[in-house]
Amino acid sequence: MSLTITNVCVGCYACEPVCPNKAISSGNPVFTIDPDLCTECLGDHDAPQCAEICPIECAIIDEYGESLNPPGSLTGIPVERLHELGLVPDFA
């Protein structure tokens, strides 16, 4: 099991130092998580650290493709408003 960083990552470096497994490396354009190293922080923390600090909605997904920080969850902007403005990302 491993988390994945999507193409909406802005490369802000916040996740890299907080990963207990040193699984995250910087990249251009987006950062990546080494699936062999990622434990989703089980045994280290209550919640995956990259997803706890990440400021970008939909940048981190689980193995089912579910976003750990779905649209509106970090900014508080109503999801309908994000849809109206075309700001719900098409992540992959």
Added chain:
Amino acid sequence: MELPVLSNVYAEPEASESGGCASHSCGSTNDQMGHLPEHIRQKVFDHPCYSEEAHHHFARMHVAVAPACNIQCNYCNRKYDCANESRPGVVSELLSPEQAVKKVLAVGAEIPQLSVLGIAGPGDPLGNPERTFETFRLLQEKAPDIKLCVSTNGLALPELVDEIAKYNIDHVTITINCIDPDVGAQIYPWIYWENKRIRGREGAAILIEQQQKGLQMLTDRGILVKVNSVMIPGVNDKHLAEVSKVVKAKGAFLHNVMPLIAEEEHGTYYGIMHQRGPTHDELNELQDACSGDMNMMRHCRQCRADAVGLLGEDRGEEFSIDLVEEMDIDLEAAAARRAAIKAGITEMLEEQRAAKAAKAATLVQLDLPQTRAVKMAIATTGGGVINQHFGHATEFLVYEVTATAIRFLSHRKVEAYCSGGDTCGEAETALQRTVRTLEGCETVLCAKIGFEPWGMLEAAGVMPNGEHAYEPIEEALRAVYDEMRAAGKLATPAEARMTA
């Protein structure tokens, strides 16, 4: 222990006796640094961000080495990055500490007025301590004359105060928007704290506690602290006067109340939710109320986290990392040039200060009849003189002139309407916007002005004036005020009613 309030301790006794105007920077000089104790004044006289006088002459730069942030603010969008956008938190190019130092040395060779390097983001500098402190360490080895500043949201500040002291950073800016967690909950949706994202009031309470603790620890160590606050109408506007009192009591030497910048296209929470920013008048009123008029900062340009040059200008594009890598820099020669320039500007500022004090003294002695205050705008590209064409101005500095004093109020940003070429189709609307920006000013002084804007300004009640081109700002303002008085335009409202 009750801590001294800076404004009480250091107020000069004659401030309350000058009559007419109780506010101190409305007194004999408009030098806000005049209120500070000598050891602080010595530290900030060449700092363009802290001294209104210095900002006409000395340059600063920010290097974008700190991308990560440990909190979210409703006025910030971490996705945004646009070369044309000028506001805090926005950068074009992230640098490594080594690249950043190279860039500073290149700027310091090309722009010898450079006196300050700040690290201000685009995230929180103290949320990236290795990158931030490595930059400071490397620069101090190569160019020890350049002052170091860092700004922070304060969350990680208490644990890093000793580190800050170690690197000889003598200016720290903390952004403090509130001291009440209920207000904070409307500004900060979450913080990252002890391995958890903490939302709402609980997160805001932790942030506030850390900010206040960090502020006290810094001032206890004699490190200068400026506090930035973003004025958000309906959220913290009524609360900031209290914030000002508290941070001054803890020893902050300067409070900078800035207007919220929020447009829908920025993609921030406030922008999208149509939270408005304050008007010029609301901002000025709050700045007056906060300060008792001490130690307020009114010339802040809310620079990008990679800005380069004099305040109000940004020469960052000339120093992209590709260009910088190719430059060959003679460190010693560059340092010598900076020292010579600094000595020259310092001498000039001292002379100006003495001349101003002498002029103010004669004005008081003349016992002039009471005349009303006039707001005047000027166009300048720096150097402390009126030297910009009206149509090229991207901002105007607004001053309040009275019979005995000249006080800097604010800068007002505009789009330069005359950039030539393909923007001309929209010229009329841009010009109209510029004219509206000058609302409340009775005159605008510039180096030159075209026929068309002249007519529009006159129609809007703003008298254009190109007669004082290349004169020092304050001398020109004084001359215009005297002309207005001689022409009988300055009777106080009471007298005007009596004669009507």
